[in-house]
Amino acid sequence: MPLIKDNSFTKDHWTALPDGLPLAGAVDAIISFKRLEQDWDEISLHNGRVGVLLDNSSDAEALQPYLDRLDLVVLEFPVFNDGRAYSQARIVRSQLGFSGEIRATGDVLPDQAGLMMRCGFDSFEVSGGQSLEVWQRAANSLTLSYQRNYPKVGEKPRHDRSERAAAILTDTDRAGAAL
Amino acid sequence: MYRYDEFDINFVNARVDQFRDQISRRLNGDLTEEQFKPLRLMNGLYLQLHAYMLRVAIPYGTLSSRQMRQLAFIAERFDKDYGHFTTRQNIQFNWPKLEDMADILTHLADVEMHAIQTSGNCIRNVTADHWAGVAADEVEDPRPYAELLRQWSSVHPEFTFLPRKFKIAVTGAPNDRAAVAFHDIGLKVKENEDGEAGFEVLAGGGMGRTPVVGVTIRDWLRKKDLLAYVEAIMRVYNLHGRRDNKYKARIKILVMDLGADEFRRQVDEEFAKIDAPEVLLPEEEIQRISAYFAPPDCEKLDDNDSTLDGHLKENTAFRLWHDTNIATHKIPGYAIVNISLKPIGGIPGDANSAQMRIVAELAERYNHDEIRVNYEQNLVLPYVRKSDLFQVWQELVDAELATDNLGLVTDIICCPGLDYCALATARSIPIAQEISNHFSDAGKQREIGDLKIKISGCINACGHHHAGHIGILGLEKRGQEYYQITLGGSGDENAAIGAIVGPGFSYAEVVPAVDKIVDTYMDLREEGETFLEAYRRVGAAPFKEALYAAH
Ligand code: SF4
Numbered sequence: 001m002p003l004i005k006d007n008s009f010t011k012d013h014w015t016a017l018p019d020g021l022p023l024a025g026a027v028d029a030i031i032s033f034k035r036l037e038q039d040w041d042e043i044s045l046h047n048g049r050v051g052v053l054l055d056n057s058s059d060a061e062a063l064q065p066y067l068d069r070l071d072l073v074v075l076e077f078p079v080f081n082d083g084r085a086y087s088q089a090r091i092v093r094s095q096l097g098f099s100g101e102i103r104a105t106g107d108v109l110p111d112q113a114g115l116m117m118r119c120g121f122d123s124f125e126v127s128g129g130q131s132l133e134v135w136q137r138a139a140n141s142l143t144l145s146y147q148r149n150y151p152k153v154g155e156k157p158r159h160d161r162s163e164r165a166a167a168i169l170t171d172t173d174r175a176g177a178a179l
Numbered sequence: 180m181y182r183y184d185e186f187d188i189n190f191v192n193a194r195v196d197q198f199r200d201q202i203s204r205r206l207n208g209d210l211t212e213e214q215f216k217p218l219r220l221m222n223g224l225y226l227q228l229h230a231y232m233l234r235v236a237i238p239y240g241t242l243s244s245r246q247m248r249q250l251a252f253i254a255e256r257f258d259k260d261y262g263h264f265t266t267r268q269n270i271q272f273n274w275p276k277l278e279d280m281a282d283i284l285t286h287l288a289d290v291e292m293h294a295i296q297t298s299g300n301c302i303r304n305v306t307a308d309h310w311a312g313v314a315a316d317e318v319e320d321p322r323p324y325a326e327l328l329r330q331w332s333s334v335h336p337e338f339t340f341l342p343r344k345f346k347i348a349v350t351g352a353p354n355d356r357a358a359v360a361f362h363d364i365g366l367k368v369k370e371n372e373d374g375e376a377g378f379e380v381l382a383g384g385g386m387g388r389t390p391v392v393g394v395t396i397r398d399w400l401r402k403k404d405l406l407a408y409v410e411a412i413m414r415v416y417n418l419h420g421r422r423d424n425k426y427k428a429r430i431k432i433l434v435m436d437l438g439a440d441e442f443r444r445q446v447d448e449e450f451a452k453i454d455a456p457e458v459l460l461p462e463e464e465i466q467r468i469s470a471y472f473a474p475p476d477c478e479k480l481d482d483n484d485s486t487l488d489g490h491l492k493e494n495t496a497f498r499l500w501h502d503t504n505i506a507t508h509k510i511p512g513y514a515i516v517n518i519s520l521k522p523i524g525g526i527p528g529d530a531n532s533a534q535m536r537i538v539a540e541l542a543e544r545y546n547h548d549e550i551r552v553n554y555e556q557n558l559v560l561p562y563v564r565k566s567d568l569f570q571v572w573q574e575l576v577d578a579e580l581a582t583d584n585l586g587l588v589t590d591i592i593c594c595p596g597l598d599y600c601a602l603a604t605a606r607s608i609p610i611a612q613e614i615s616n617h618f619s620d621a622g623k624q625r626e627i628g629d630l631k632i633k634i635s636g637c638i639n640a641c642g643h644h645h646a647g648h649i650g651i652l653g654l655e656k657r658g659q660e661y662y663q664i665t666l667g668g669s670g671d672e673n674a675a676i677g678a679i680v681g682p683g684f685s686y687a688e689v690v691p692a693v694d695k696i697v698d699t700y701m702d703l704r705e706e707g708e709t710f711l712e713a714y715r716r717v718g719a720a721p722f723k724e725a726l727y728a729a730h
Contacts, residue, residue, distance in 0.1 A: 083417060111201065112340075142334060
């Protein structure tokens, strides 16, 4: 599946490793959360980087003990209007302070990408036919926002406790952000 | 009232541009209808039985004359010269064309209005008490908080694809005119023991297939915690609300499944993780927004006005209208004027462009330029001097807007039903019209007294039938419309869900049935007892007897 990062197609260095297949060599492997929990001793010694796929009914906070060893968290949109992964990303990025990559997979549409970025996603697995030009336009079509405690579209994801900004625009923000 | 600054204007314009692009991608096939649907819904655009319908937000029901005139212009130019005021402080246009849509939204943006999130599984238009700022019983004007919530919820990155739609209402008075207990979140401004104003928070209320009166999940919340606490509720709901069945996806089902205590515990746990709530909602911001809602400069007047008294003595028609449609103002010498959009035999909530312009004109001349829209589908002029009332009334008479039936049996709440709505199972508007014609006699209406009839054209309950003293729900069985009648519902501070009185009625049987219910009440009522009080005293039995006993 094509991968979009920073508004352009990019090579995907990660390999999704189905449960049961051995974790060998220096491959950058995406494994299921179940396996992460079960085989933690083995995984923590792995030579390559480790990413995890968390389904959208699982508790994102359960990732906390493993985050230091993870470089990628993959969250799912089984259908575009199932919005649980927005909250999961927010928790992982902002409450748990994860600074690695958060990737959206599944039914990932350009008109939702702006919202996803603001919740902490920074890479997107999209379907084959996606035009980059449409993606760029749709993903960046609404760059103004009211919620100061979420980054703006195009701003670097914040992994500090970004709630320490107002949840609405204050007078100063308004003056600065109006254009 | 709130005025957009440059940021708000740019935001709404950017949103219109975004939608314009989405429409063109739909038209050239880049977007499938399935993908386009949530995008158009989040911009208030529905596909109805005969045409598109555009639902425009009137946040907390406050409009300026300029805005009302723009609605009149849109009705005239892009629709069939009328608009329909809904039960959620919105106005709907029933006949716009898709190709005009972006232009209509631009015209709205020109007067600081939009259709953002008037539909879709997101946080909808935030509603408030329509007498906010002027009611004598008010602790505080709830609209600054409704405006804060409007801004905070506008294109919220995390809460735009919720399990289901989400409605928030705010009231600042103990007498609840915003039906907060029937909302996903209901907020009541109230004082704690130390006299500090904060919020009582209710959650899990709603109408629809499973009507539920919301439960209090927080007795008292500091104002500065408002956004943090609402964020906590939203996150719990977004993660745990059901998504497998749309009839079980509202937050009320989550609250019922978990139980109020467990739901409260989860919200509190989430709330605790959001640090420094006062940072989320700075006091300066509350102050800044509140300043917009400062009362207009009202004159110091004597509460009694001798010219008014004279007109009341001389003119019976004026007196009758005054009795029903005027409410007590908190400022001496002023009155709250309620304009009924329920003419006898008319369509509840409809107004044509000429009427909208007259109301705009009156608001400008007599009312500090402010109009309110309420969920009972009527309009309000909240600041009229008592000495101007007669003049205002005369002009309303000329515009056919002086129906003197506020709160009476013909002041019916009614959804569009099968005349427009794609989801309807039965007609609702013609039922409202027939009931209205049946009880057209002004004397009879007054004899009956306070009585709220509410009609929905399907189980979705947009006509709030569950909260009607008499509720009427239109259904369909084997190709025939039939109507279920409920009694004893109420949307006020003693919120109650009406109970189904018995087997349903055919279309033709509804008016006779309502008539029997009303007669039964009049026979059994005690001195000064309203319909609802009488029903609460005697229960359903006498009404059942009248409706179903073989004679
Ligand atoms: S109650 Fe049903 S028929 Fe009436 S407006 Fe709502 S969805 Fe349509």
